[in-house]
Every structure is written in C-alpha cells, then in structure tokens.
Amino acid sequence: MLETIALVQESNPLVHNITNVVVTNFTANGLLALGASPVMAYAPEEVGEMAGIAGALVLNIGTLTSEVIEAMIIAGKAANEKGTPVILDPVGAGATGFRTEMAQKILKEVNVTVLRGNVAEIANVAGENWTIKGVDAGEAEGDVTELAKKAASKFGCTVAITGKVDVIASKNGTNLVKNGDPLLTKVTGTGCLLSSVIGAFTAVENDTLLAVTAAVASYGIAAERAAKIAGDKGPGSFQIAFLDELSKLSPEDETYAKIEKI
Amino acid sequence: MLETIALVQESNPLVHNITNVVVTNFTANGLLALGASPVMAYAPEEVGEMAGIAGALVLNIGTLTSEVIEAMIIAGKAANEKGTPVILDPVGAGATGFRTEMAQKILKEVNVTVLRGNVAEIANVAGENWTIKGVDAGEAEGDVTELAKKAASKFGCTVAITGKVDVIASKNGTNLVKNGDPLLTKVTGTGCLLSSVIGAFTAVENDTLLAVTAAVASYGIAAERAAKIAGDKGPGSFQIAFLDELSKLSPEDETYAKIEKI
C-alpha cells in the first residue's frame, strides 16, 4: 500500500493549498520533504487557474475569512471541473458557528473528495452531537468509526477522522490506522499538514481509500521515528526531526504500517 | 510565584490570538509547548464568539490592517463583557503614525488588562518622548520603571516593558525581572510569543501582577536554558531549544527566578 510514497517522490505532484496563516510554512516544508510541490494561492483572480494545474487542492479553514471562503469555492469548482481531488480540513468547526457554517457551505458547493478532521470537527460538520462518552478507548473507537461512516455516507466522500486511532471511511470500505505519536499534538499544524499530505497522495493514486490510508500510515510512521530521535528533548526538536523523517519515507516502510481493514 | 506554570499545564487555557502573520506559527508552537491551547481567529463574523470562549485574548498589531483592527475591537469588547483578560502588544508603535494611532484606538475602545512592549513602543503609545539617554544601564533602568508606572497609571492596566531588564508595573506594585538571554533578540517573535504566554498565565491567575511577573520570569528561565543548549551554534538552534525548554518549565524553577519587588 505504501508504494504510493514512491509515486509522490517520482512525480512531485503540485498541491495547491488554500490554508490558514498559522501553518503555511510548516505545510510547505512538509510537502517539500515528502517530495511534493506545494503552492499557496488565495486571490480570487488566480485560484481557479492554479487549482486547474494542480494535482490536488487542499482547503483549510483554520483562519478563514469570508473572502478566503469565496476563493476556496472558486478553486474547488475549478478542481471539480478537471476531476482534481479536493481535500477539506474543517479546522475548528464547532468552535464558532461561522466555522461550522462555512465548512458546510464548502461541502454544499464543492464536490469534496476527502474530509479530514478530528472527531469534534467532523461531528460538528456532520451535524452530529458529539460528546466524549467515557474513557473506554474501545467504545470510543467504535463511536468514531460509526461517525466516520455516517459522514462518508452523508457527504458522499472519503472521511478521515484522526486521533489516537485514525479511521478512514469510504463507500469502498473502512480502515483503521494505529501509527503515530502523541508528540504530534504538541506541534501546531500537524493535522493541517496531514490534510495536505493526503492531497499529495490522492494526486498520484486514484483509489482514494488506499491513498488516504497510505498517507495517514506513512505520516504516523514518520512521527514514530521523529519521536525516537527527539527523545525527551521536546516538541521543538520533534518538529524538526519530523520534517527530516518525512523526507525518508519509502515503500519499504509498509512493514511498519499498522493498518486494519474493518 | 511560579506555581502558575502548573496551573497552565493542568488547565490548558485557550488563548485566542489576533496576531501578525510573521509569528503565528511560533506563537502557536510556543503556547502548545507551554501547555496552553492556542487558537487564531480573525474574521469579524467569529472573533466575538471565539474571544467569548477563550481564557485570554491577545491582540498584536505587528502586521495590522484596518480590517484586523476592527476585528480586534469586536473581540476585545466580547472579552471585556466576559471579564476575560486582554493583552495588547503594540508592535512597532512609533515606527509609523498608523501603528501608534491604532494601538491608542484599541486602548480607548477596549479595556486592556496587560500592555506589553519594548520601551520605545510603550513610550510611543503613552505619548511620551523617549530617547535613549546614554549607556548607563542603571539610569536607563530607572527611566524605564518610571515610564512603566506612568503608562500603567494612564491606561489603568498592568504594563510590562521588556528588554535587558523587564519591568512590570501595576497599581498593586512594580516588579523587575532579570531573567533572559540576548539570543531572544535574534529570533523573530520572541516578544510576541511572550505576550501570548502572558495571556496564558493571566487566564489561570487572577492576580495580574503576579501572573505577568511569573510569565516573564518563566520565559526568561527557558531562554537561559535554551542558550546553554544551543551554545555557539546560532539562532536557529536556539529557537528550537527554546521551544523544547518551554515544555519543561515547572513550579520548581522558582529558584532560578530573578524577581525584585520595588
């Protein structure tokens, strides 16, 4: 499954990101490390043209404004016309009504290929009341899987809910990925970058469930290695080691992937 | 005094930053390292709601525009209604008339809890003619203390003027902090991040003078350790070590704090 990594490294897909101002640099560096070609473009005058030449379009509402949402919709429609995959990361959906509405607006006007977020974000976008139901990981896992399936069905797209265990649900099946490291939660934008990495993988692999699963597993493997390198130094060192390890992924890492089809 | 660190680490206060585009990533990573939860939100449609759920609001005019200033005022008023502390960092006040005016406009329309800047910024915001009065550190220190007290009285808030020696003045007293390292001046956004760290501390401690003093001292202690780790490698290595050290602060660092009540 991780042969997709080699496809990214060989074809250097152009990933067009309309993302938040917090993670632009980390996103670009992560995509470069991976072997993809990042571009950021926000102006309504050019987003359609840029999305049209990209291999994937990533929409991230982390620091949304009305103007940027309009640009996202123009870009999304241009991507749809070309059959280019569109990834939506509804950062902070639920934190404010505006975020939830804008994420839903994008899903209504653009044919989204992959929706990726944490459990609260996906629940809010899908209009599900999500409350943490206790500490039993197994139970919560089941809930998250059900939510992912429901959202995938509702929006007609692949849904990735990432957390301690990552769930990827699509009409073609559901996968769990158990790679990763808690230090990912101590660096800003690791979820955002993952959405862009998913963009790079979907740009080179038409089987979206496979592409997203491979992206999520590869990302987790790089994090595991970075955590070993950083040791107890801290999150600054982990961030740098993580960028380093993203540049060293290979299809042979398949052996470290913890993927379960369910 | 540094027990406030443990409160931050335990309660992970949400710090809403409306800040400049240069330091967003560093600010978010610094707050995460510290144990706080950063959020950035700029859209007028949501800043009020976001500020209303945050533990502190940080306004930083480093790359201000008229639109962002309007958003800051909406957010500031929402924070005021809830009694949420508001930190203002008047980056570059005095460099252009627009910055000085906008900083003063915020101070007029929003009830600011803490004003933090370097000596030139605070002097410009307070309408004081500040000129460096010679190289006698002792003398300059006295001047800075007077300026901090004047500004605190004028704006009815706590004022932190940071530099070689940091001065924190409020109606409840004035503290000097002598922690820190000159390498802080070789990394962009270390002042901006400090304002956000002050936000995190005021979110968990009602005694503002104590909270700001603890924040400034902790920050300086982390810088001192990072400088030791980076050695003569340079500012890139220092920046990473500094993020690492922010994640390791503890109330037991009290012993390294160089705080003087005056």
Next chain:
Amino acid sequence: MLETIALVQESNPLVHNITNVVVTNFTANGLLALGASPVMAYAPEEVGEMAGIAGALVLNIGTLTSEVIEAMIIAGKAANEKGTPVILDPVGAGATGFRTEMAQKILKEVNVTVLRGNVAEIANVAGENWTIKGVDAGEAEGDVTELAKKAASKFGCTVAITGKVDVIASKNGTNLVKNGDPLLTKVTGTGCLLSSVIGAFTAVENDTLLAVTAAVASYGIAAERAAKIAGDKGPGSFQIAFLDELSKLSPEDETYAKIEKI
C-alpha cells in the same frame, strides 16, 4: 567583495518586506541571523511611511492579492522618492496570468533596483518563451545568462536568476556565482529569503552588481556549511543549520566564494 557582510552586521539595515504569508517567519529569522533588521508592513495606510524609513524594500508576490499589490506600489513609489533600493521577487510568475500581469504592473509603476527569481519566473516576466532546452548544463547556463542580460536591459535594473548556477546581470557587467547546495530546494522560502538578503546588502552598498553578487555568494556559502552540518539528517535539520550559519558569515569567507565575472 564579501566585506559587505561586515557592513550589514555593523549597520543592521532595516529591510521592509511586503512578502507572502508562507515565508514571513523564515524571512524575518534569516534577516535577523544575518544581522539585518526585518520589518513586515502591508497596510496601505503605513507602507509608504515604513518604506521611507527602511534601507531597502522587498516586494514578493508569492501570495499576492489585489490589495497587497496596491500596497506594494505605494511602498515602491515611496522608496523610489527616497532613492531606497527596491527588490522584486516575482514568485510563481507564469504559473497564473494574474501573477505575470501583477509582476509586470509593479515593474511598470515602480523603479525596481533588483529583480530576482528562478529562470522560469524571469522569463515569464520578461515575456520570453522559456523552455528547458536539454540536459547540457553548459548550454542551459549560456541561455540563462542571455536571458538575465535581456531582462536587465529591458527593465533597466540588475537581474539575478538563481538556480544551480546563479547569474547576476546589470549594465555594469555580469557575474556567475557557483556556491550553494541542492538542499536549498527542499526548504520553502529559500529563494524569497535570498531576495530579502539581497535587500539587506543593497541597503549598505551602492554598487548594486557588487551587493547582489556578494549576497548571493554569501548565501550559498552558508548553505554549503549548513549542508555539511545537517549531513544526511534531512531538510528540517538543514533549515535550522542554515539559519545558524547565516549568523556566522564574515568578510573572510571571500576565500570560499565561487564568483566568475563574464
């Protein structure tokens, strides 16, 4: 030639950057490491005043919007009035029509001192059809040199085309620089930061050809050292080592400069 480094370190020129949201932090940290003083300001209300007090103005269209282009032109005209050098980095010119047009608009309305980009960007801005003409490095080098000369003549400015070999062309001569390391292409914003470093050098040295050549060579030398330090760790480690090495440049590095006058 590299004595310009010492001038930057001694006079800490203020470099006003109107740049893209991806590279703001890296640009500011790179300029600080070098010994310059970065400032970012975008608001039309202040860009003229800020450009007027700066030693150089750097315009970078990486994430352009119509509003930012207007601000760039205001700032550019203010810099022109004061005789302050203006650097233009036409990021992504050719990728969309909007970028090409906006870069050309700036060149028409502002007296640009240095135009820096990769070969495709410069060709597009100059209206030349550029196609990679085979793998013979020598041949391509000749083509790039001709393009640089043509653009320098067309726009009446110094043109730096950077790549494996860097070409700097002006009416006073043409230089090649062969310093650098391929890892520069794995970190986002290394071209953008170079444009800002060129700004710092032109702020302290009136001979523009010399200033740009010294900037490009110094930058390449720092990259070579950073690559040695990072070894096979990866692009994350290289980025940090590069910032470290920018802080250690000195006129004595002349001996490592690979500059050819042609």
